[in-house]
Amino acid sequence: MRKTVERTICGHHYQVTAFGGRDGLELACRLSPYIAPVAEIIRGKGIKSLGNLLESEIDPVPIIYGVVRELAQARSTMALIGDLFSLTHRDRKDLSNEQTFDEVFSSNYGELIQAIKLIIEVNFPSFFELLTSSQPGDDETSPDENQES
Numbered sequence: 428m429r430k431t432v433e434r435t436i437c438g439h440h441y442q443v444t445a446f447g448g449r450d451g452l453e454l455a456c457r458l459s460p461y462i463a464p465v466a467e468i469i470r471g472k473g474i475k476s477l478g479n480l481l482e483s484e485i486d487p488v489p490i491i492y493g494v495v496r497e498l499a500q501a502r503s504t505m506a507l508i509g510d511l512f513s514l515t516h517r518d519r520k521d522l523s524n525e526q527t528f529d530e531v532f533s534s535n536y537g538e539l540i541q542a543i544k545l546i547i548e549v550n551f552p553s554f555f556e557l558l559t560s561s562q563p564g565d566d567e568t569s570p571d572e573n574q575e576s
Contacts (some may be wrong), residue, residue, distance in 0.1 A: 429444055429446075429447065430444070430445040430549065431443065431444045431445070431447045432445075432545070432549045434545055436517075436538055436541045436542060436545065437535075437537070437538045437541065439517050439518050439538070440517070440519075441515065441516070441517050441542060441545060442515070442516045442519075443514065443515045443545055443546055443549045443550075444514040444515075445514070445549055445550055446513075446514060446550050450510075451550055451551070454507075454510055454550070454551075455511075455551055457507055458507070458547075458551070472567075492540055495539075495540055495543060508562050508566065509523060509525070509528075509541075510529065511543065511546050512542075512546070515542065515546060517531055517542070522542075
C-alpha cells in the first residue's frame with residue numbers, strides 16, 4: 428500500500444499519495460536536471476537530506492522556489508507539474524484536473540510552492556539525499572549490504 432500524507436497548507440487540507448516505483452523513478456529523472464543546481468547549493472551548506480533541510484535553520488521555501496524557477500524555464504513544465512500533482516488533492520479536489528489547478532493556484536503561487544515542496548518531501552526523500560551526498564559516486568553501502576541472501 429502506498430503512503431499517503433495529509434497536511435494543512437494555507438488553511439487547506441492536502442492529501443498526497445506517493446507515486447508507484449516506476450512513475451516515481453520517471454519523475455525523479457525528469458526532475459533531476461532542475462534539482463541538481465539547487466542541490467549543489469545545499470551540499471555546500473552541509474545539508475545531507477530533506478529531513479536535515481527541514482530541521483535546519485535554512486528556510487526551504489527559497490530552495491523549492493529555485494526548483495520551481497528552474498522548472499519554469501523548461502518547455503514541458505506544465506506536463507511535469509501535472510504529473511507531479513497527479514496524486515494530490517486539496518480540500519478533496521483533484522489537482523491533476525487543469526481547471527481545478529488553475530482556479531486553486533491563480534495568484535496563489537506561495538501555496539503552489541508549498542504544495543510542490545510537500546509532493547517532493549513525500550515522494551523523493553531518498554532521491555534528494557542522493558543528490559546532496561558528499562561526493563558524487565561515493566558508495567556508502569557496506570559489502571554485506573550489496574550481497575543477496
